[in-house]
Amino acid sequence: MKNILIYCRAGFEKDALAEITDIAAEHGFYGYGVPKENQGFVVYNTNVDDGAESLIQQLSFNHLIFARQIIAVNDVIEFEKGGRVQALLEAARELPLAQDIWLETADTNEAKALSGLIKKIEKPLKTGWKKAGLLRTKAVGVRHHVFFMEGDQAYLGVSYAACRSEFPLGIRRLRFPAKGPSRSTLKLEEALLQFVPEERRQRDLYEGMNAVDLGACPGGWTYQFVVRGIHTYAVDNGPMQKELMDTGLVSHMTEDGFKFEPPVRVDWMVCDMVERPILVAELMAKWLCEGWTERAIFNLKLPMKKRYQEVVQCLELIASQLKQHGLRYEMQYKHLYHDREEITVCVMVK
Numbered sequence: 001m002k003n004i005l006i007y008c009r010a011g012f013e014k015d016a017l018a019e020i021t022d023i024a025a026e027h028g029f030y031g032y033g034v035p036k037e038n039q040g041f042v043v044y045n046t047n048v049d050d051g052a053e054s055l056i057q058q059l060s061f062n063h064l065i066f067a068r069q070i071i072a073v074n075d076v077i078e079f080e081k082g083g084r085v086q087a088l089l090e091a092a093r094e095l096p097l098a099q100d101i102w103l104e105t106a107d108t109n110e111a112k113a114l115s116g117l118i119k120k121i122e123k124p125l126k127t128g129w130k131k132a133g134l135l136r137t138k139a140v141g142v143r144h145h146v147f148f149m150e151g152d153q154a155y156l157g158v159s160y161a162a163c164r165s166e167f168p169l170g171i172r173r174l175r176f177p178a179k180g181p182s183r184s185t186l187k188l189e190e191a192l193l194q195f196v197p198e199e200r201r202q203r204d205l206y207e208g209m210n211a212v213d214l215g216a217c218p219g220g221w222t223y224q225f226v227v228r229g230i231h232t233y234a235v236d237n238g239p240m241q242k243e244l245m246d247t248g249l250v251s252h253m254t255e256d257g258f259k260f261e262p263p264v265r266v267d268w269m270v271c272d273m274v275e276r277p278i279l280v281a282e283l284m285a286k287w288l289c290e291g292w293t294e295r296a297i298f299n300l301k302l303p304m305k306k307r308y309q310e311v312v313q314c315l316e317l318i319a320s321q322l323k324q325h326g327l328r329y330e331m332q333y334k335h336l337y338h339d340r341e342e343i344t345v346c347v348m349v350k
C-alpha cells in the first residue's frame with residue numbers, strides 16, 4: 001500500500017499533513033498529500049509500493065501529534081450500486097490477514113450521516129470477511145478498516161497494534177463525572193489514560209503521590225488527582241470547587257503560576273494556564289530542569305494558524321533544555337479527543 005490515512009479533528013488537516021510529511025521525510029519517504037479543510041482526515045501518498053505499511057510500522061502513536069488514527073490504505077474504492085461488499089472483498093485480497101475489521105467514518109456531521117449505511121452493511125461485510133478466510137485469531141494486532149467517505153466511496157486498509165488508537169474513529173469517549181468541577185476534567189483524565197497506561201500506573205500514578213496544578217480553578221484537573229488519592233497544590237487566584245476543598249487533599253495557593261515554586265519536590269505537575277505556548281514550554285522546562293517535578297502534563301493552546309510549527313518549536317525548546325541539563329526523558333504528545341484548539345504533552349524524566 002502506498003497511502004497513509006490519518007483521522008484528525010476537523011479543521012486540523014493541514015497540521016496533520018504537515019506532521020506526517022515531516023515524519024515521512026525523516027524516514028526517507030518524499031510523498032505528498034492534499035489537505036481538504038474540515039473533512040476530518042488526510043491522506044499522505046508515500047510514492048512507494050508498501051511504503052505505507054513500512055512507515056507506519058516504524059512509528060509510535062504517542063509521538064504523533066495530530067493523528068487520532070493511522071492506517072495504511074490503497075487508493076479509494078468506488079462502488080457500483082449494490083456491489084459494496086463484493087468490491088471490498090476483492091480489494092481485501094491484497095491485505096494481510098487480520099484479527100478483526102472495523103467500519104468507520106470521519107468525525108464530522110456529514111460523515112455521521114453514513115451511520116445508517118454502516119449498520120446495514122456491517123453484518124454482510126463481516127460474514128463475507130469470515131467466509132473469505134480474511135479473519136484469523138493468530139493475526140495478532142492486525143486490524144482491517146473500512147473508512148467510508150461517501151455511500152459509494154471508501155478506503156480499505158490495515159492498522160497495527162504497535163501504532164494505533166484502540167478506539168473506533170480514534171475517539172476515547174469518557175463520561176463526565178457527576179462531581180467534576182468543570183468539563184476540562186475530561187482532558188486530564190484522557191491524558192492520564194493515554195500517557196500512563198495501566199501497566200505503568202504502579203510506578204507513575206498511585207495513591208499517596210503529590211502534585212501541583214498550575215491554573216487549577218475551578219478544579220477539573222485537580223479532581224483527577226484527588227480521586228486517585230493524590231494531594232494537590234492548586235495554584236490559581238480564582239475560586240476552587242468547595243467539595244474538592246472539603247476532601248482535605250487540596251492546598252489552594254493564590255499565586256501566579258509563572259512565579260510559584262513548590263514547597264517540596266512533587267511527583268506530578270500539570271498546567272492548563274491559557275498562555276502563549278512558548279511561555280508554557282519554557283515554564284515546563286524550568287520545572288523539570290530544576291528537579292521540582294519528574295512528571296508533567298500540560299496543554300499548549302493553539303489559536304494561531306501554523307499550529308504544527310508552533311508545537312514543534314515548543315517541543316524542541318523543552319527537549320534542548322532537558323538535554324542541556326543532562327536529563328533523560330520521555331516525551332509523549334497528542335491532540336486528544338477532549339482537546340479543542342490545544343494539544344496535550346506529557347514529559348517524564350527517567
Ligand SMILES: C[S@@+](CC[C@H](N)C(=O)[O-])C[C@H]1O[C@@H](n2cnc3c(N)ncnc32)[C@H](O)[C@@H]1O
Nearest residue numbers: 182184215217218219220221236256257272273
Ligand atoms: C482553562 S482554566 C483551567 C481549568 C482547570 N484546569 C479545570 O479543569 O477546571 C485556566 C485557569 O488558569 C488560570 N491562570 C491563568 N494565568 C494564570 C497565572 N499566571 N497564574 C495562575 N493561574 C493562572 C486562570 O485563572 C484560570 O482559572
